[in-house]
Amino acid sequence: MSKILMVEDIAVDIGKLNILKGVSLAVENGVTALLGRNSAGKTVTLNTVMGYWPVRRGRIEFLGASLVGLPTHRIARQGIVYVPPRGVFHDLSVELNLSLAIGSRAYRARREYVFSILTELKDILKMPAGCLSGGQQQIVAMARALFHGPRLLLLDEPSRGLAPVIIQRIGAVIREMARQMPILLVEQNFTLASELARDFYILDDGRTVYAGTIAELAADDELKRRYLAIG
């Protein structure tokens, strides 16, 4: 099967710091997890795919076409949606958050379908997103991704700072979304990641240091200790 997203040996400088020194990964259908300690470069990798940071070196290809040098909005229009943790517009109502970038016609067309998956949205549509709980904001951010119907979803730490029972719900939503679209998932919560993902990559200090299937990783305590500080 051909790769949906290919990242090959990218290097990114932010200010004077070399944040990414050599990140490579490939995303296929299903959920691919991007793991690693804090400040290993996971979020910067997602941001770089979206074109927020320019690459100094390396290739990024989406469905066979290069993304390097494109402005962020053009990358987004190719069908990549990036969901930062609780990434909502606080000032806007939930409904505007969902319809803002796609227009009201597309919003009405997909409403039924999205609300059938995320039933909890119906009650909060008119509320400003800033008044919601962290879990609700994360649901809204993911619902927006469903409205956009992307060909690739970049999901950045959906569980950050949320209570275990809410993380379970988020996990269920991600599993449902993964049936519709390939997902590149950055996650600190290894348990959640291991439940969802099939393949994984580990970043350490701005480099891809390990890749494999989640099943292999779950069995390898040494690897988890070294790069994820687990166990």
Add this chain to the structure above:
Amino acid sequence: MRKYPTLLVGGVLLAVAPLTLSSFVLSLLAQAAVLAVFAASYDLLLGYTGIFSFGHALFLGVGAYLAALFLLNGHSLPLAMLAAVSAAAVLAVVIGAVTLRSKGVYYAMITLAFAEMFHIYAGMAKVTGGANGLIGIPLPSFIAAPVGDYYVMVIFAVICFGAMYFFLDSPTGRVLRAVRDNPTRAAMIGYNVPLYLVIAQVVAAVFAALAGVFLALNQGMVYTNVLSSNTTVNALLIVVLGGIGTLFGAVAGSLIVVVAGSILANYFPYWPLILGALYIIVVLLYPQGLMQLSFKRLGTIFRSNPAKEPNVSAGSDEGSDFH
């Protein structure tokens, strides 16, 4: 140790300059020396601490007006300097306290408002001579002649630049740069960031006030214009042309603005327009200033693609200039 020959040559050149230059050029050089100190004190904020003030003229003006008032009332110059320095320091602490918790962007506007308040007050109040300003400041006899004026201003500037250099080189100066580069990190290391920001403002205010005192001596009069925002813009022009965060760049910038300005203005009627355009181009193409603009680098500017920076990137620790 290779600095010493350069300093020596520079010192000799400054010392013998009056032998060859006309008194008109000497008076321009004296004025440039004072403005260089003022601009360098502005650079302490902008270049070394990352604080963008738009009311720095306030401190120059306070220094100049207090010096004029003290001298006119028969007090000695040292007492006038003491008064100027203390008043500027107190004002800096007050403004620092008001702006402490506000975003950086507010600082420029608040300082502008404060300076403008004093500007308007100085134009109305009796004590400051209203719109006419204070004239006929009694000057010590050695300043009255152009050559004496030149030496006093140059020696004043040399002492101030030396003091600022050692301040920036001190542990406190290094902390300021750490705060400029990353306030969050500096705070996490355990530095009291607001305290250091106030220190920077006080030190910059003190040097600006001293420049004000010597400006009053140099001009023999003080006029409300010294408090106007044009004065701050002049400092900004000097710092940008000379190079932000290069203390001695202020000397080059000051020479461009004062000396080249007065001489070129005779040949180019549109000189202020040219200066404005030059300033825009320098900020756009070479924010490090004209001083470091060598021909080799000129090539790379036009070839390199200016890196696109995201306005927002989730989860990044990098702070933008203002927030």
Add this chain to the structure above:
Amino acid sequence: MSLSMFLVIFLEGLSASALLFLAAVGLSIIFGLMDILNFSHGALFMSGAYVAMTIFHATGNFPLAVLAGGCAAALLGLVMERLALRPLRGRPLYQAMVTIGVMLFLDQLVIEIWGPSLISFSRWGPLAGMTAIMSGAISNYRLFLILVGLVVFLLMAGFLASSRWGAMVRAGVENAGLLEGLGVNTGLLFTFTFGLGAFLAGVGGAVYGPFIRLVDPNLGLSILIDSFIVVVIGGFGSFGGTVLGSLLIGMLQAFIGYLSPGLTVMLNVVLMAVVLLIKPDGLMSVRRWRA
């Protein structure tokens, strides 16, 4: 104070508020959406006033003059955004510094074109007289200013509340990066918004000229300071805050100026300092995702 005098002063305060609002709204929006502290805002305002004065004296058509003033400022703003601001995007400090250069340049350009002295800017016939209010009277031009302020307020409020552009502007104020990631060309949005802000500044200048019956090359700076105070008090980037700040300062100017003229500038600054000590981000501040 009699009721009719109170009414007159109230309406004068309202007209002063309308002027302040017209001066500050573009500055507030440009900062709110684009993070640009636009020091050239006063110079754009002044350019609008000068162009309107020239057109009005040439044609005698005041509505046309106001439109021309707005369009001239918008054109200057668009050129400035493309040439000087876009290359520095994401570096707000340098953007603010470059706008100071534009301010210097425009201030000087006005002097080169129209000369350094004051030029009178007479009021259009239909707006020249006075209207009686009980035992007092107020100039028609002040009533006109209230009307213009109200129209711009309603247009902007409608723009921000109902249209998708407005929602995007509000979203961009909060988080331009996230909006860009949803496929919105924020570059275009920024150019449009900067042009809009400059247009409003130009219109403000065009209606301000006949109010003080003249234009002069120092106009830009005094307007810049007033606008700064309004937006600092109201909360930068907040539309409601700009309205609130204009009303506060305008009313203060009318009532305090009535009691003790000459105190107003100092009171403005003191009021600003007090507001900042209590609420460091102004009375209404926009919450930011990246906070």
